[in-house]
Amino acid sequence: MAVVFLAAVALAAILSAYWLSGHEALADPKAHSTGGPALRAKRTPTTTATAPATQAATAPTKPWRPPRFTERRHQRRRMVRVIEGYALTDQSVLKAMTAVPRHRFVPRKHLSRAYGDSPLPIGYGQTISQPYIVAEMTRQLKLKSDSRVLEVGTGSGYQAAVLTEFTPHVYTIEIIEALATAAKKRLNRLGYTVVKTRCGDGHYGWPEAAPFDAIIVTAAAGHIPAPLIKQLKPGGRMIIPVGAPFAVQSLMLVQKDLTGVVRTRSLMAVRFVPLVSKSP
Numbered sequence: 545m546a547v548v549f550l551a552a553v554a555l556a557a558i559l560s561a562y563w564l565s566g567h568e569a570l571a572d573p574k575a576h577s578t579g580g581p582a583l584r585a586k587r588t589p590t591t592t593a594t595a596p597a598t599q600a601a602t603a604p605t606k607p608w609r610p611p612r613f614t615e616r617r618h619q620r621r622r623m624v625r626v627i628e629g630y631a632l633t634d635q636s637v638l639k640a641m642t643a644v645p646r647h648r649f650v651p652r653k654h655l656s657r658a659y660g661d662s663p664l665p666i667g668y669g670q671t672i673s674q675p676y677i678v679a680e681m682t683r684q685l686k687l688k689s690d691s692r693v694l695e696v697g698t699g700s701g702y703q704a705a706v707l708t709e710f711t712p713h714v715y716t717i718e719i720i721e722a723l724a725t726a727a728k729k730r731l732n733r734l735g736y737t738v739v740k741t742r743c744g745d746g747h748y749g750w751p752e753a754a755p756f757d758a759i760i761v762t763a764a765a766g767h768i769p770a771p772l773i774k775q776l777k778p779g780g781r782m783i784i785p786v787g788a789p790f791a792v793q794s795l796m797l798v799q800k801d802l803t804g805v806v807r808t809r810s811l812m813a814v815r816f817v818p819l820v821s822k823s824p
């Protein structure tokens with residue numbers, strides 16, 4: 545009798561564990577934590593009837609969705625076809641370049657040239673970079689949806705907006721106060737609200753937000769600033785034009801391996817405005 549009773553209890557326990565394993569949908573603890581495309585809450589099979597309550601109770605963070613713009617889309621597509629012509633085929637980069645409305649980042653008087661493949665003046669002797677160079681520098685960073693990225697040289701804010709197509713963890717520094725203020729307002733107005741902006745000298749990086757998976761410097765430096773190397777994570781990548789001001793410079797890829805060893809490689813010749821030490 546006792547044996548029959550124990551067998552019935554055991555069978556009931558097995559059946560209830562089986563039923564719960566199919567119905568207890570636990571939130572994936574990683575879902576919504578990165579800001580990438582929203583991950584669907586996964587049904588995680590449980591092996592016991594007592595699922596850890598804390599996992600199910602974790603409130604998901606709102607995923608980052610960059611703003612979308614329909615105006616001038618055909619012009620952006622044409623610009624992206626030009627970029628593809630340089631044999632740049634990374635679909636995530638091409639998608640990002642198609643999404644960000646470059647015409648909203650250029651001064652009104654240059655609107656008609658917003659989607660040409662050339663840099664344009666943005667005031668104060670500075671420029672918004674050539675679209676192909678923006679695309680190639682972005683590609684070199686190999687961003688993931690949880691990457692932490694620092695940009696030195698906010699300028700118009702365009703490159704920062706492109707970075708948010710990959711990750712919401714974007715920090716950008718601009719040395720000219722008027723540009724920094726205008727870019728901050730522009731980014732917020734357009735909906736790129738995740739970008740953290742700062743006015744200051746980017747030679748020193750952003751120590752409180754470091755370390756970064758990726759650093760992009762959009763002005764030409766005489767040398768690679770030591771604080772930026774320090775603020776790069778092991779396994780991180782930095783892209784930076786190095787060379788004399790107003791000359792042809794070398795676009796350098798700086799990689800820090802997992803043991804902290806730093807290697808640099810020259811990718812191509814470029815021409816950028818100089819990385820200065822004091823606001824002109």
Ligand code: SAM
Pocket residue numbers: 670671672673696697698699700701702703704717718719720723744745746747762763816817818819820821822
């Ligand atoms: N990324 C910008 C965009 O998308 O519009 C274009 C950047 S523009 C080619 C270079 C920018 O670097 C200028 O706005 C310039 O004022 C800024 N800059 C120069 N030296 C700097 C420094 N030490 N720290 C931060 N920004 C600096």
